[in-house]
Amino acid sequence: MNDTVDLNRMRDTAFTAQVEALSGQNISACYQCGNCTAGCPAGFAYDVQVSQIMRGVQLGLKDRVLRSRSLWMCLSCSTCSQRCPNNIDVAAVMETLRHMARKAGIVSVPKMEKFWLSFLNTVRLFGRSHEIGTMVLYMLRSLRLHTDVDLAPTALAKGKLGLLPHIPPGGAEPVERIFTRYKERAQREGVRP
Amino acid sequence: MKYAYYPGCSAKGSSKDYEMSTQAVCRQLDMVLEEIPGWNCCGSTPAHAVDTELSAALCARNLDIAARQGAQLLLTPCPSCLSNLRAAAQRMEKPTFRQRVNELLDEPAAETFPEVISVMQAIAREKENLVKRVRLSLKGVRLAAYYGCLMSRPAERMRFEDPENPLLMENLLAACGAEMVDFPLKTACCGAAFGIPERAMTARNSGRILELAVRLGVDAIVTACPLCQMNLDLRQTQAGRAFETRFHMPVIYYTQALGLALGFTQRELGLHKLAVSAEGLLNKLDGLRRAPAAEGGQS
Ligand code: SF4
Ligand code: SF4
Numbered sequence: 500m501n502d503t504v505d506l507n508r509m510r511d512t513a514f515t516a517q518v519e520a521l522s523g524q525n526i527s528a529c530y531q532c533g534n535c536t537a538g539c540p541a542g543f544a545y546d547v548q549v550s551q552i553m554r555g556v557q558l559g560l561k562d563r564v565l566r567s568r569s570l571w572m573c574l575s576c577s578t579c580s581q582r583c584p585n586n587i588d589v590a591a592v593m594e595t596l597r598h599m600a601r602k603a604g605i606v607s608v609p610k611m612e613k614f615w616l617s618f619l620n621t622v623r624l625f626g627r628s629h630e631i632g633t634m635v636l637y638m639l640r641s642l643r644l645h646t647d648v649d650l651a652p653t654a655l656a657k658g659k660l661g662l663l664p665h666i667p668p669g670g671a672e673p674v675e676r677i678f679t680r681y682k683e684r685a686q687r688e689g690v691r692p
Numbered sequence: 693m694k695y696a697y698y699p700g701c702s703a704k705g706s707s708k709d710y711e712m713s714t715q716a717v718c719r720q721l722d723m724v725l726e727e728i729p730g731w732n733c734c735g736s737t738p739a740h741a742v743d744t745e746l747s748a749a750l751c752a753r754n755l756d757i758a759a760r761q762g763a764q765l766l767l768t769p770c771p772s773c774l775s776n777l778r779a780a781a782q783r784m785e786k787p788t789f790r791q792r793v794n795e796l797l798d799e800p801a802a803e804t805f806p807e808v809i810s811v812m813q814a815i816a817r818e819k820e821n822l823v824k825r826v827r828l829s830l831k832g833v834r835l836a837a838y839y840g841c842l843m844s845r846p847a848e849r850m851r852f853e854d855p856e857n858p859l860l861m862e863n864l865l866a867a868c869g870a871e872m873v874d875f876p877l878k879t880a881c882c883g884a885a886f887g888i889p890e891r892a893m894t895a896r897n898s899g900r901i902l903e904l905a906v907r908l909g910v911d912a913i914v915t916a917c918p919l920c921q922m923n924l925d926l927r928q929t930q931a932g933r934a935f936e937t938r939f940h941m942p943v944i945y946y947t948q949a950l951g952l953a954l955g956f957t958q959r960e961l962g963l964h965k966l967a968v969s970a971e972g973l974l975n976k977l978d979g980l981r982r983a984p985a986a987e988g989g990q991s
Contacts, residue, residue: 540881540897544890572893575737576841576881581855588846598743614889615738622733622750628701637888665704669730673753673798680796681746692743 514561522595528585529553535579535589545569549579549589556592570597571608602690613640623678626671695814696763696806697725698754698777700770700918701733706926707770707918709962713947714769714811716961720825720954721818725767725811728757734776737885744783749796751780752805759802769811769947771842771917777808778849810843810852812916812946816860819867827955829869832980833973835949836873836910837861838901840920841881855879861914861946868953873908877901882923887930895934898923902931902939911973912942914949921945926967942970952977 519526529550536542536550547555547567555564570593579589606612617636621629685692703711718725731754739747755777758766768774784790784801794800815822839858847855856879862872880901883894902924905913915921924931924943932939944966951961963970 540883541893543896544893572890574841574881574884574886574893574897575741576884577845578841578881580846590846594740594744597741601742610889612742614885615741618736618738618885619742622735622739626732627704628733628736630705634888641889665701667730667732671732673730674732674750676798677746677749677753677796681743681749684795 509562510559511561512559514559514564515556518556518592518595518599521599522588522592524587524589524592525585526553526556526587526592528587529557529583530585532584534582534584538578538582540576540578541569541572541574544572549573549593552596553587553589553592556596564596565600565603565605566607567596568607569593570600571606571611573597604691610641613637616640619678623675624671625665626667626674627665629665693722694724694726695765695767696758696761697727698731698734698758698766698768698773698808699727700768700773701736702770702918706922707945709965710769710918710921710945710947712960712962713945713951713956716956717815717947717950717954718811720956721815721821723814723818728754728761728763728766731757734773736772736776740776740779745789745792745796747776748780748783748789748793751777752784752793752801753797755781755784755805755808756797756801758806759804763806765814766806766808767811767814768808769916769918771810771840772919774808774810775842775850781805781808782849810916812860812864813852815950816864819864822864822950822954823867826868826953828953828977828981830865830949830953830977831869832871833869833912833976834871834873834910835865835912835914836875836905836908837865837878837946838875838905838913838915838920838924839879840915840917841879841884843916844879861916865914865946865949868950870949870953873910875904875908877904882917882920884919884923887923887927891930892934894923894927895931898927899931899935899939902928902941903935903937905941906939910941911976912944912949912970914944914946916946928968940968942966942968942973944970944973 533550536548539549542548547569573593577590583589614637618633620636621633682692735747735750739750844850844852844855844858853860866872881897883897886893921943928939948961
């Protein structure tokens with residue numbers, strides 16, 4: 500956010516209120532001390548630092564904020580929340596923004612979403628997550644065929660990767676139904692599931 | 693004492709060794725861990741990254757099973773499961789949220805849930821018992837306790853010690869004789885589940901932790917989180933490459949360390965499953981075992 504921003508044209512004050520309501524955080528309390536950014540372990544991979552995101556939300560720069568790659572690179576480690584002198588759960592704000600971006604169909608780092616959805620697919624299918632399944636689905640979705648092949652021999656030799664998924668006794672159907680209802684509701688509400 | 697137990701998916705896969713050693717230690721302390729029937733994945737990071745209500749629904753199904761069993765407490769070894777289960781329980785206190793989540797479930801979830809705590813907290817309640825049962829003191833072994841970012845944060849949710857300086861693991865291991873170093877990165881993030889989609893993120897963050905442990909001259913890093921363990925152990929070569937070095941730092945579960953003190957064998961604790969072997973540490977312990985007056989031990 501270092502280039503000039505035309506505040507008159509780009510501000511969306513409803514956005515600020517919406518983020519506050521959804522995250523339950525008082526965004527106006529942020530006085531831009533930069534503590535969150537200083538401790539953020541993912542900052543090196545951010546296009547917009549987390550304190551800048553906070554400022555962007557205050558100013559209602561909806562488009563700039565929701566398009567940021569940072570939302571997808573956040574590790575959800577809550578270091579920022581812990582160190583904010585104004586007690587803002589900054590990690591919760593980051594998560595809220597990511598949800599808003601996704602629901603609006605803005606996915607600035609598609610491979611992250613692909614990875615998460617691959618993981619969740621194994622949960623839907625088996626009721627429990629499955630590491631190899633996640634990896635295979637992710638490779639297929641992202642067409643990255645070499646991901647972690649270097650680790651597979653060690654992991655397999657040590658019996659650390661289960662080849663077969665572990666399905667709960669009683670089956671995976673109850674979990675699948677959760678996903679089905681979730682998807683149907685998202686469709687009814689017109690958001691990306 | 694009997695406890696309702698939620699092992700989490702990695703207990704059945706990448707952290708079988710954590711599960712083996714947790715069960716072994718608890719058994720020795722007369723803590724019976726009973727898996728709640730038909731539990732499912734808590735959704736881990738991907739679920740909450742995608743949608744809060746979906747994440748809560750996956751968790752609520754488990755909390756509901758435990759509640760219907762009449763459990764007062766639910767124990768889990770995994771900080772990520774702990775975080776998700778506690779977050780869901782907390783959010784479900786809000787009626788509008790509860791209703792949205794109930795819509796996703798087969799039946800509305802129980803009105804009240806058991807409190808979810810870490811197995812480590814339950815073991816700590818048995819500390820006296822633990823100290824009495826130490827058969828091989830860990831005296832002479834130098835360890836760094838690494839909690840990862842999830843166990844203690846956010847503080848209001850986790851209620852687990854000081855959010856940036858927890859000491860529970862140190863207390864338990866010191867009680868078994870180990871020398872615990874002050875480890876400033878004990879609650880830093882290891883790079884989480886980014887190892888697959890964004891390797892640089894994990895390599896950089898894990899590398900920092902490994903580098904510090906090397907500098908402090910510890911025999912091993914001791915952790916409580918399956919994902920941290922995987923990033924620091926299985927991905928150690930990747931982290932080394934990012935730091936233009938070769939690390940050789942064993943990364944074991946705190947339950948494996950406690951298990952050694954309680955006299956279990958390497959196999960019983962799953963120590964043969966480490967990618968980076970803990971041979972140095974084990975040889976050191978072996979030396980101590982052979983020493984005539986095994987300090988702190990009863991046999
Ligand atoms: S939660 Fe996200 S934004 Fe906050 S410190 Fe961690 S990685 Fe950075
Ligand atoms: S730490 Fe809190 S007050 Fe400081 S910049 Fe970050 S959000 Fe704003």
